[in-house]
Amino acid sequence: MARYAMVTDLRKCVACQACTVACNAEWDVPAGYARTRVRTTPITGTFPHLASSIYVAQCNQCDRPPCVEACPSGATSQHDNGIVGVDKSLCIGCGFCLEACPYDARYINPATKKVDKCDFCVSRLERGAEPACVITCTAHAKYFGDLEDRQSDVFKMVYAHGARRLETSTIRVGPNVYYAGEHASTDLVLAAFPPRPPRLLAAGQAWSRVLRPLVLAAAGATFLGQAVAFFNQLRNGEKDFED
Amino acid sequence: MPPLEGYPVMDNNVSRRQFLGTIAAAGAGTAAAATVANAQSHPPGWSGTQRVEKIATTCEMCFWRCGVLASVADGKVIRLEGNPDHPLTKGRLCARGNAGTRLLYDPDRLKYPLLRTGKRGDGQFKRISWNEALDFLTSKLKALAAEHGPESVAFFPHGLSARFFSTLMKAYGTPNSAEPSFAQCRGPREVGYTLTFGRELGSPEPLDLEESKLIVLIGSHLGENVFTSQITAFATALSRGAKVIAVDPRFSTAASKADWWLPIRPGTDIALLLAWMHVLIGEDLCDKEYIARYAQGFKELEAHVREFTPEWAAAITELPAAQIRETARAMGTAKPAVLVHPGRHVTWYGDDTQRARAMAILTALLGSWGRKGGIFLPTPIPRGAFELPDFPESPRGRADGAGTRFPLASEELGVTNGLVDATVTAQPYPIKAWIVYGQNVLESIPEPQKTRKAIEALDLMVVVDVLPVEQINYADLVLPEATYLERYDSPSIVTTAKQPFVSVRQPACEPLYESKPGWWIAREMAKRMGLEAWFPWHTPEEHLAQIIAPMEISVEELRNRGALAFPGRPYLDDQASDAESPVRTGSGKIELYSQELKDLGADPLPRYTPVEDPPTGYFRLIYGRSPVHSFARTQNNEALNALMPDNEVWLSTRSAKDLGLRDGERVTLENTDGVKSLPVRVKVTEGIRRDCVYLVHGFGQGSKSLHLAFRRGASDNALMTHVKVDPLMGGTGMRGTFVRPVKDPTAH
Numbered sequence: 001m002a003r004y005a006m007v008t009d010l011r012k013c014v015a016c017q018a019c020t021v022a023c024n025a026e027w028d029v030p031a032g033y034a035r036t037r038v039r040t041t042p043i044t045g046t047f048p049h050l051a052s053s054i055y056v057a058q059c060n061q062c063d064r065p066p067c068v069e070a071c072p073s074g075a076t077s078q079h080d081n082g083i084v085g086v087d088k089s090l091c092i093g094c095g096f097c098l099e100a101c102p103y104d105a106r107y108i109n110p111a112t113k114k115v116d117k118c119d120f121c122v123s124r125l126e127r128g129a130e131p132a133c134v135i136t137c138t139a140h141a142k143y144f145g146d147l148e149d150r151q152s153d154v155f156k157m158v159y160a161h162g163a164r165r166l167e168t169s170t171i172r173v174g175p176n177v178y179y180a181g182e183h184a185s186t187d188l189v190l191a192a193f194p195p196r197p198p199r200l201l202a203a204g205q206a207w208s209r210v211l212r213p214l215v216l217a218a219a220g221a222t223f224l225g226q227a228v229a230f231f232n233q234l235r236n237g238e239k240d241f242e243d
Numbered sequence: 244m245p246p247l248e249g250y251p252v253m254d255n256n257v258s259r260r261q262f263l264g265t266i267a268a269a270g271a272g273t274a275a276a277a278t279v280a281n282a283q284s285h286p287p288g289w290s291g292t293q294r295v296e297k298i299a300t301t302c303e304m305c306f307w308r309c310g311v312l313a314s315v316a317d318g319k320v321i322r323l324e325g326n327p328d329h330p331l332t333k334g335r336l337c338a339r340g341n342a343g344t345r346l347l348y349d350p351d352r353l354k355y356p357l358l359r360t361g362k363r364g365d366g367q368f369k370r371i372s373w374n375e376a377l378d379f380l381t382s383k384l385k386a387l388a389a390e391h392g393p394e395s396v397a398f399f400p401h402g403l404s405a406r407f408f409s410t411l412m413k414a415y416g417t418p419n420s421a422e423p424s425f426a427q428c429r430g431p432r433e434v435g436y437t438l439t440f441g442r443e444l445g446s447p448e449p450l451d452l453e454e455s456k457l458i459v460l461i462g463s464h465l466g467e468n469v470f471t472s473q474i475t476a477f478a479t480a481l482s483r484g485a486k487v488i489a490v491d492p493r494f495s496t497a498a499s500k501a502d503w504w505l506p507i508r509p510g511t512d513i514a515l516l517l518a519w520m521h522v523l524i525g526e527d528l529c530d531k532e533y534i535a536r537y538a539q540g541f542k543e544l545e546a547h548v549r550e551f552t553p554e555w556a557a558a559i560t561e562l563p564a565a566q567i568r569e570t571a572r573a574m575g576t577a578k579p580a581v582l583v584h585p586g587r588h589v590t591w592y593g594d595d596t597q598r599a600r601a602m603a604i605l606t607a608l609l610g611s612w613g614r615k616g617g618i619f620l621p622t623p624i625p626r627g628a629f630e631l632p633d634f635p636e637s638p639r640g641r642a643d644g645a646g647t648r649f650p651l652a653s654e655e656l657g658v659t660n661g662l663v664d665a666t667v668t669a670q671p672y673p674i675k676a677w678i679v680y681g682q683n684v685l686e687s688i689p690e691p692q693k694t695r696k697a698i699e700a701l702d703l704m705v706v707v708d709v710l711p712v713e714q715i716n717y718a719d720l721v722l723p724e725a726t727y728l729e730r731y732d733s734p735s736i737v738t739t740a741k742q743p744f745v746s747v748r749q750p751a752c753e754p755l756y757e758s759k760p761g762w763w764i765a766r767e768m769a770k771r772m773g774l775e776a777w778f779p780w781h782t783p784e785e786h787l788a789q790i791i792a793p794m795e796i797s798v799e800e801l802r803n804r805g806a807l808a809f810p811g812r813p814y815l816d817d818q819a820s821d822a823e824s825p826v827r828t829g830s831g832k833i834e835l836y837s838q839e840l841k842d843l844g845a846d847p848l849p850r851y852t853p854v855e856d857p858p859t860g861y862f863r864l865i866y867g868r869s870p871v872h873s874f875a876r877t878q879n880n881e882a883l884n885a886l887m888p889d890n891e892v893w894l895s896t897r898s899a900k901d902l903g904l905r906d907g908e909r910v911t912l913e914n915t916d917g918v919k920s921l922p923v924r925v926k927v928t929e930g931i932r933r934d935c936v937y938l939v940h941g942f943g944q945g946s947k948s949l950h951l952a953f954r955r956g957a958s959d960n961a962l963m964t965h966v967k968v969d970p971l972m973g974g975t976g977m978r979g980t981f982v983r984p985v986k987d988p989t990a991h
Contacts, residue, residue: 009482011482011500012478012479012481012482013478014465014466014467014469014474014475014477014478014496014497014500015466015467015496015870016337016338016339016466016469016869016870016871017338017870017871017886018335018336018338018340018341018469018471018870020338020886021338021339021342021871021882021883021886022324022336022341022342024882025322025323025342025344025882031881031882031884031885032885035884040496040499043494043499043928043929043930045929046929047506047896047929047930047932048504048506048896050494050498050499050504050929050930051499051500052494052930053499054496059675133738135324135325135334135335136324136325136334136336136341137335138335138336138337138469138471138474138475138478139474139475139477140335140475140479158506169944175906183766217341
């Protein structure tokens with residue numbers, strides 16, 4: 001089975017954001033939201049000895065995805081090829097997965113009230129096309145492929161050229177998005193945009209055992225609306241408690 | 244229109260059931276379930292049953308002319324992608340190119356011809372028909388010709404679509420046409436390189452970035468300034484280990500990737516360039532064989548730069564002498580594969596032709612003009628033409644000073660600010676009407692106060708545009724042009740690519756509302772004006788066929804593929820046996836020393852002229868671009884506006900501390916004439932020198948009709964009330980503006 005991965009070469013990337021706009025167009029992402037975003041790290045150092053790096057953020061399709069664990073409805077699941085997908089017909093828009101994601105890679109689409117995120121353009125892959133961000137990248141800085149394939153660009157970049165993933169000593173969920181370039185660059189990215197500890201809402205976990213079969217049974221029915229309302233309430237309640 | 248062949252199965256005529264069947268067969272388990280859900284929403288606007296056609300055309304979200312494929316379903320453009328067959332951009336498309344459908348479907352677009360009903364500047368219009376609009380314009384133009392002569396009409400075109408109207412204006416009898424691409428942009432560069440090599444660079448500029456071993460950027464902020472193929476080539480060079488020298492007062496994206504960042508004191512680039520030449524010549528690091536073969540004036544240059552030591556330049560540029568020496572030596576080592584990037588918008592200080600000359604001379608010393616990794620040579624393509632009557636000669640000549648007041652200005656591109664001056668002063672003769680076609684004269688020409696004054700003095704102002712930018716408020720007549728996705732334009736012929744090519748712009752869908760393509764507007768006007776002789780074709784396809792006739796390609800093939808390339812001969816070695824010398828100066832040699840400049844009373848060798856320092860409390864205003872915006876054209880594009888709705892002003896940490904300003908605080912910028920900008924956020928950063936502030940250009944727009952862009956951010960152009968004009972070619976020096984940030988009293 002394939003193990004899909006993406007590599008962004010930070011030496012080549014110039015932060016042009018073609019990937020963001022192409023992705024938004026491909027997936028009809030509402031203005032103000034994105035499945036992939038380009039950021040630059042704050043400039044560090046003292047004039048004129050300065051450094052900064054570019055960071056291209058997206059879902060990391062983690063090997064041990066906290067979002068899957070957090071999802072009470074079973075909408076978020078991991079495919080055999082490693083890609084983490086969101087089945088929109090099962091999503092209840094509760095947002096627990098947003099809390100769980102260490103990389104802030106998810107958003108709730110305000111029009112559909114469903115969670116959305118990068119899935120490596122899985123439907124494009126199925127018709128033999130590369131992800132939208134990869135084919136448009138003006139710098140040819142994005143590589144997509146199968147880590148099981150020793151001939152693939154991603155294999156070479158990860159195993160021969162030392163592309164890194166964004167992990168810390170405590171947060172190691174096995175991301176499949178890698179960053180090539182000087183280590184100084186990835187260090188800057190890690191310092192500026194560190195993965196945060198996944199927040200798994202305890203109440204959500206308990207309820208999920210009850211709710212998951214119910215949601216599956218009721219998907220598409222009016223019960224869904226009630227479930228959404230219920231869970232939003234639950235989530236807000238949890239937030240109030242934290243505050 | 245036939246679709247392209249060889250595209251993925253879904254893009255052809257496949258029913259949704261078949262498509263989903265394919266997926267179900269390919270997928271397994273949970274994966275299949277999830278992908279079916281995804282497929283339903285893909286691509287946007289595709290309900291799953293319509294036929295999706297792909298139309299290959301040419302992008303116009305900026306002027307680079309990248310290849311684009313438009314997916315069209317039920318007459319609606321649902322997605323744009325790069326055209327993999329395009330010889331220059333090879334399937335890549337930048338942020339703006341990907342956002343093109345948002346221009347097409349922008350609800351703020353100009354929809355109908357409009358006739359002014361209120362006071363000029365008030366923006367009161369009534370909708371009229373095209374017949375009324377064109378009859379109105381015809382009668383006005385005829386009356387102006389009879390009363391003041393056709394030269395009293397000035398034309399401000401931009402882009403491929405304006406070419407048809409340019410023909411109309413020439414046939415009408417006015418020589419007064421000017422584009423900002425010259426006197427506000429690359430004019431000094433074209434003049435400086437032509438003086439040196441006898442040939443201009445052109446656009447897209449022929450830079451062999453991908454083969455370069457050392458890239459020297461002087462103010463060029465590649466990355467923030469995005470032209471797709473140039474970024475591809477730059478990134479390729481970086482991945483191949485090319486070194487970068489970034490000369491910029493600001494820590495740009497390119498500077499962050501550079502091996503050497505030289506935060507130069509603004510306006511002192513010529514001093515740095517002279518010191519680099521001093522080291523290259525003094526340490527015998529030039530390409531002597533190349534210079535002996537192709538150049539003349541080396542001895543004069545050698546004597547000229549002897550005094551310009553790195554220590555001399557260090558005092559002026561505020562860069563360490565050791566760094567100047569080290570970077571010069573790096574060039575000497577990497578030569579000839581050194582790309583001294585000539586820049587693009589280079590109208591900075593009013594002596595810009597001389598800076599361009601210095602860069603051209605440096606290029607020649609390194610032997611990199613016409614060589615791999617340097618600047619390559621254009622390869623011509625035969626171009627067909629119609630037999631047209633001669634255009635009427637104007638006995639009064641041009642009003643913009645091209646060829647007279649500005650002896651080296653291009654008569655093809657003209658001097659916009661020269662036309663503004665002529666309108667204000669009525670010298671050398673009165674200008675009574677402006678036709679502004681695809682240009683934004685208030686945002687592109689500095690001293691907009693003067694531009695407004697000129698407009699107020701006009702008898703007639705006509706604007707042809709896609710969007711209701713601020714200048715339409717001053718127009719008597721507004722004509723809505725179709726966007727690039729709805730029209731044919733004159734084909735684009737690019738000789739400055741390693742493989743020269745021709746590309747087509749053709750409609751992906753019908754023009755929306757009552758917008759019309761430029762070819763139609765020009766042709767209809769020609770019929771009314773009795774100038775049909777200059778338009779001996781009936782359809783744009785017929786026009787296209789005639790232009791490409793000598794290329795031995797078919798219209799159908801070009802329309803199917805979008806662009807077709809021809810073999811290139813980009814290097815001097817390729818052209819060695821040609822009868823004509825690749826160097827096209829009068830002497831046939833690269834002119835390090837310019838007798839032509841000497842004869843004009845200018846410095847035959849570039850010389851550093853001190854620039855004015857900002858007064859106490861003020862900062863030099865520098866400006867640049869964002870990768871998600873094209874000048875002031877894209878701020879109302881929903882997809883791009885979402886990524887960058889406004890700009891911020893960069894201010895150094897130390898200056899911010901001195902002024903008591905915090906990051907994110909809102910200020911207005913006030914120039915030395917008391918002109919104030921709209922409020923803008925402060926970005927406090929180490930990444931800029933203490934003596935300047937930086938804005939991204941194109942914000943702070945004044946048109947209420949642009950709902951997303953109106954009054955968002957600050958306009959750099961509005962603050963440019965003093966410009967120093969290049970006496971050689973009329974370019975407006977736009978980096979002589981001094982501003983101070985003032986806390987915005989309306990901020991909370």
